Amino acid sequence: MQIKVLGTGCRKCKALLAATEEAIKSTGVQAEIEYVTDMMQIAETGLLSTPGLIIDNQIVSSGKVLEPQAIVELIEKNK
Known part of the structure; x- marks a missing residue:
């Protein structure tokens, strides 16, 4: 699972x-968390307002x- 915090x-x-x-720690799910702060990358995702969470x-x-x-x-729903 890949998770991005924008x-x-x-x-x-x-x-x-x-x-x-x-x-993530409480669920024990294997996930990679990426913290994205670059405004160009955030804009490319289509996110309109920060903070944002992408799973x-x-x-x-x-x-x-x-x-x-x-x-x-949300993690359970997107497994």
């Missing part, structure tokens, strides 16, 4: 990254910081 490096983006890492090339969240449990549910 953001500019702001506090909310880093909070989403931390929540994503916590969610296996599908945007699953945009513009908000999710709690770890909500990320776990």
Whole structure:
């Protein structure tokens, strides 16, 4: 599973990254987490507002910081 956290490096983006890492640890899923801060790369994904979360090339969240449990549910749904 490939997970990307997209953001500019702001506090909310880093909070989403931390929540994503916590969610991965709690599920035990094998996943590669990539933190994308390059605005050109973010624009190429089609994400309209940061922070964003992409699981296996599908945007699953945009513009908000999710709690770890909500990320776990998204991971389970996208397995």
